[in-house]
Amino acid sequence: MSEYLLDLTKEFAGRRVLVTGGTRGIGAATAQRFIDGGAKVVVTARNTHAETPKSATFIAGDTRTLEGAQKVAREAIAALGGLDILINNAGAARLHLPASTAISDEEWVDSLNINFLAALRITYASLDELVKTKGSIVNVTAGGRIAFGGPMAHYGAAKAALNNWSESLAKEVAPKGVRVNIVSPGPIITPGGDEVRNTITQAMGITDAQFFATVPLEGRAGKAQDLAEAIVFLASQRASYITGDTLFVGGGWGTLAGI
Ligand SMILES: NC(=O)c1ccc[n+]([C@@H]2O[C@H](COP(=O)([O-])OP(=O)(O)OC[C@H]3O[C@@H](n4cnc5c(N)ncnc54)[C@H](OP(=O)(O)O)[C@@H]3O)[C@@H](O)[C@H]2O)c1
Numbered sequence: 016m017s018e019y020l021l022d023l024t025k026e027f028a029g030r031r032v033l034v035t036g037g038t039r040g041i042g043a044a045t046a047q048r049f050i051d052g053g054a055k056v057v058v059t060a061r062n063t064h065a066e067t068p069k070s071a072t073f074i075a076g077d078t079r080t081l082e083g084a085q086k087v088a089r090e091a092i093a094a095l096g097g098l099d100i101l102i103n104n105a106g107a108a109r110l111h112l113p114a115s116t117a118i119s120d121e122e123w124v125d126s127l128n129i130n131f132l133a134a135l136r137i138t139y140a141s142l143d144e145l146v147k148t149k150g151s152i153v154n155v156t157a158g159g160r161i162a163f164g165g166p167m168a169h170y171g172a173a174k175a176a177l178n179n180w181s182e183s184l185a186k187e188v189a190p191k192g193v194r195v196n197i198v199s200p201g202p203i204i205t206p207g208g209d210e211v212r213n214t215i216t217q218a219m220g221i222t223d224a225q226f227f228a229t230v231p232l233e234g235r236a237g238k239a240q241d242l243a244e245a246i247v248f249l250a251s252q253r254a255s256y257i258t259g260d261t262l263f264v265g266g267g268w269g270t271l272a273g274i
Pocket residue numbers: 035036037038039040041042059060061062063076077078079104105106107108129155156157158199200201202203204205206207208209
């Protein structure tokens with residue numbers, strides 16, 4: 016039987032996984048998917064939420080500072096007894112209407128901290144463990160191949176930094192057997208995604224249906240579980256020869272040109 020044909024309920028048995036921002040939305044669905052595959056999972060965030068997986072170990076922390084990021088990495092590795100898979104998923108988008116000139120310097124720094132530097136700092140605090148296990152990292156970025164508009168320029172720039180750094184890191188750690196990949200979501204129904212979409216639709220005076228009509232694939236929204244499948248695939252042994260790559264999960268949004 017091919018090594019790729021396997022029992023998905025046991026795929027991650029014995030694997031130790033850290034999912035940042037794993038208490039709701041895409042992170043919670045991803046954490047649950049790893050648990051369903053038999054993994055031991057730590058989720059980190061500032062708070063738990065109703066959808067936080069009950070079988071995950073929660074470690075509280077604000078990862079916008081070096082100390083906060085290093086603390087959650089250290090405590091997660093201690094709780095798990097090592098680390099095989101790191102999912103840098105925590106992120107936050109805020110809109111500043113009408114244009115990027117409305118974004119304060121403080122907000123630029125905040126966006127870089129949560130959307131880029133948190134992943135970088137947690138990764139460097141975990142890298143020795145991941146080298147020991149020839150582990151796997153998946154970083155969650157945003158959008159397709161297009162730039163965000165002015166009101167979200169700080170978010171787009173921070174995610175672009177995360178994309179570029181992820182590729183550098185992939186090259187650097189590949190000789191040690193550590194893989195680094197990127198998942199880039201389109202418009203997904205989550206608490207954070209809903210907040211951003213509501214602000215956009217209200218500002219533009221359009222409905223949700225009109226908003227999602229820009230998605231090539233049936234004009235529909237994505238679910239957190241759609242992202243979880245892509246993330247666990249890239250983290251798994253099924254993707255053992257894939258590194259430095261990006262999987263866009265957005266129904267063609269931001270990746271397929273319109274007609
Ligand atoms: N949903 C979409 O349409 C969409 C589209 C493109 C990209 N993405 C990206 O996908 C990822 C997940 O998004 P989502 O929609 O699932 O977001 P979400 O529903 O807002 O969940 C974000 C998670 O990150 C945690 N988090 C936020 N700020 C934090 C901080 N300072 N320190 C520690 N944890 C923090 C949140 O918990 P606490 O608030 O309790 O800390 C929560 O667990 C993000 O990186 C986002 O940028 C999402």
